[in-house]
Amino acid sequence: MIIIxxxxxGEDRHEEELTFGGEAEIIRPLEPAAVSDQVWTDYLYFRANPKGTxxxxxxxxxGCGQWFKVARDTVTHEVLEVVKFDKGLSA
Ligand SMILES: [Zn+2]
Incomplete structure (x- = not known):
């Protein structure tokens, strides 16, 4: 069970109380029409799937309905770092 x-x-939430939003820090190209099909395809479909952090x-x-970022070990499910959405992860 994941608890974040x-x-x-500031509340501890079990994974049933949370919504997973996928990989963090995926940046949408500012001008989609100006990028190549490969760049657009990478943005839409390709995500990291690491074993580890x-x-x-x-x-x-x-709870509060706010989005935030988490650094999590995908093997142990250990939560390494949690920050508000406008902050960067260091883990
Ligand atoms: Zn909250």
Whole structure:
């Protein structure tokens, strides 16, 4: 079970109270029409799937409703770092 302390409301949330939003820090090209098909395809479909530390975005959907970022070990599910959405992860 994954338990994450929301950095916005400070409450511990079980994974049933959270919404997983996939990999964090995926940046949409500012001008989609100006990028190549490969760049657009990479943005839409390709995500990291590491064995180990992964940067993810989660929503405190059972609580305050805010999105935040998490560094999590995909093997052990250990939560390494949690930050508000406008902050960068260092783990
Ligand atoms: Zn919250």
């Amino acid at each position: 302390q929301c950095p916005c409301c 992964h940067h993810e975005q989660w929503c405190c959907s059972g």
